[in-house]
Amino acid sequence: MSTEALDPVILVPALLAGLLVLATHVPLGRQVLARGIIFIDLAVAQVAGLGVIAAYALDMQPGAFGVQLAAVVAALAAAALLRYAESRWPEILEALIGGLFVVAASIAVLLLAGNPHGGEHLRDLLTGQILWVSPSALVVAAAVYAVVLAAWFGLRARQGGTAFYVLFAVTVTVSVQLVGVYLVFASLILPALAVRRLGTGAGLVCGYAIGGIGYALGIVLSALLDLPTGAVVVCTLALVAGLGGFIRARAGRAPDGEAA
Template sequence: MNLSAIDIGILGPAFLAGLLVLATHVPLGREVLDRGIVFIDLAIAQIAGLGVILAESLGLPDGGLWTQVAAVAAALLGALLLTWTERRAAEQQEALIGVLFVLASCVGILLLSGNPHGGEHLKDLLVGQILWVSPAQLTALAAVSAVIGLALALGWNRRLGRFGFYGLFAVAVTASVQLVGVYLVFSSLIIPALATRAWTGRRRLVAAYLLGAVGYALGLLLSALFDLPSGAIMVCVLAACGLALALTFSPSRVP
């Protein structure tokens, strides 16, 4: 244990990034569960990552404007494809989402096969680099989160039909996956929503936000104290907190 590793200058921005991710992912995660398309976030996140890999393969600056455009464009194309498949084959939608995830993953691996830093790129895509979030990234994430939050509050995800939900989802995931990685994006969406299914109304939303915030805070703290990979330990802590909450507040115990 290394108490001197607790640096608020690093952990503070990382925790703020986590809160911004939760701001959009908690309500979207609840809708994902209601729709029965749990793995959509993995697929969209992987497609957005594929856009980043493709942009870098074409020689565009890492993290530059055009890389972000490529990521958003790829995610929106994926959202458009899933909108079409839901209309044509709704019963097979979850299976098709899984196939899309595998295809995007494999294409990304093929694109990085000749890159000497390909393994590092894949690791960053999966577990993120939340400890090294910059002020510019935080500002951009805050702006995107505010727009998505407003859109959800106004019900645009339903007013715009099938693509309304998939499109908002694609933008939200694209904004977060490059900071926290595919695994933490999935965990932020599904674990709080799943652990609070016994709750209803505003209580469920508040409990999900608190669960996510505690999971991020404890995960970051453990990562610093024991020099553990931040993304991986936060996923484990979120899962542990979610299990504890679900067992403590079973449907028969929730008022």
């Protein structure tokens, strides 16, 4: 273990990426829990990743406009499909979400089967490359998330079914390419679980605090221990969220609050 690994030039952009993701994922995660569609983020994230892999299969370069377009179109198609399923078969929606995830993941594996870098692409899709996020990616993500948050809070888009799915698809598309599928799921669900019984204001504040501490701790530990950052951050998010939930439970149950 060496403190020389704590290079702010690398760690600060990674932390900024995590905080940007949390800005949208904490309120979205609370709504996901309220709707009872826990695995929608995994499904939509996997389909967005499938769009990226399909673009790579067509020899597009990472970061190219065509790759971004493929990811957005794939995620929006998945969101539209799930919105339709919610209106027609709400009783089996979670099962359909799981089915969509496993089919998209299997197609991704098939597309990468003949690619000599297939394993690397799949690993990057799942665990992300948060330590190597570029300033331009942070700027794009910040701009997209600002629009999403304005629609979410200013226009109260969270109250509409279709608007929720569209915002969710766009947000997850950006996030997957920023931090990977695993961190997208962890950022949405773990802070939301820890603060699920808090009201809107307190829930958001505590959710952001839990997420921020989890990301900061995970990024520092991964640098010190030379371990994959995405995987370490998932574990520290789980640890901090679990600790936060435990502390709150010991402090006594508060009245259920409205989900953001």
